[in-house]
Amino acid sequence: MQVLHTLKLILSLLPLILEAVRAIEAALPEGGQGAAKLALLRQTIEAAASTVTGGIGAFEQLWPAIERTVAAVVTLYNSTGAFKTAP
Template sequence: MQYLIIIRAVLALLPAVVEAVKVLEGAFPVAGQGAAKLAALRSIIEAAYNTVADATLSFEKLWPALQSAIGAVVSLANSTGLFKK
């Protein structure tokens, strides 16, 4: 049932992830730097996540699902014109 823990964690983090993506894109609106922005976002989220002493899930297990969610958020923002290319 670990998948339920992952789903709940991603959904709980989603509002913060959406905001973080917007902030990062606003601060660094350079096209073609998606990999660097994703790496920065991972570092930021991982640093915060690792300060939680009672986490039931390691960040390494959470990251693949979180990375997919970030990709979906960025794709939606790009397709709706939220992020200007």
């Protein structure tokens, strides 16, 4: 049941993840900054999660699934040309 709960949570976060990835890319369009962009996304989501839940234990368990989802989104955006690299 934990897998189903995690899947539901990731799917509910997907619109937010899509929007956040696009916003970060728009703010920092330079290529080669993937690690910094991912760190910003993580810190943002972690801050919100700790505010709502009062702790980050659940976030730490969920982060690997979020990180893989972000990687899939970035790969899709890159392969479809949604992100244009800076000259």
